[in-house]
Amino acid sequence: MxxxxxxxxxxxxxxxxxxxxxxxxxxxxxxxxxxxxxxxxxxxxxxxxxxxxxxxxHLVWEPRSLTYVMMLGFVGFLALTVAASYSIQ
Structure with a gap:
């Protein structure tokens, strides 16, 4: 339910x-x-x-390891975004 x-x-x-x-x-x-x-x-x-x-x-109900993997992907996304913003200048 x-x-x-x-x-x-x-x-x-x-x-x-x-x-x-x-x-x-x-x-x-x-x-x-x-x-x-x-x-x-x-x-x-x-x-x-x-x-x-x-x-x-449903990350709240998943094991913490899966949440950490998702956060690692997010940090990678941020790193690539920052690197791309510096290359535009």
């Missing part, structure tokens, strides 16, 4: 975080402080990604 209350709470949390991301743009924070707005939106995106990976991809 699906955990209806849990998934409803996760949906509400994701909806609120997405609304906050849109709100950052709507209040004009991007024009005032681009770096702050970018940092906030990135932080919110990471939080949403962790929630989705943890609950909708």
């Amino acid at each position: 699906a955990r209806t209350k849990l998934y409803t709470g996760i949906y509400v949390a994701l909806f609120v975080i997405a609304t906050m991301q849109v709100g950052i743009e709507q209040i004009g924070l991007l024009e005032e402080s681009y770096v702050l707005a970018l940092a906030l939106i990135t932080a919110f995106s990471v939080i949403k990604a962790v929630i989705v990976a943890g609950y909708f991809q």
Whole structure:
């Protein structure tokens, strides 16, 4: 049986975080402080990604070793992204 209350709470949390991301743009924070707005939106995106990976991809209920493998892939993705951003300049 699906955990209806849990998934409803996760949906509400994701909806609120997405609304906050849109709100950052709507209040004009991007024009005032681009770096702050970018940092906030990135932080919110990471939080949403962790929630989705943890609950909708069932990593919360998997052995920790599988979670570490997923995190290793994420760190590799970040390293490649940073390397690519330096090569563009």
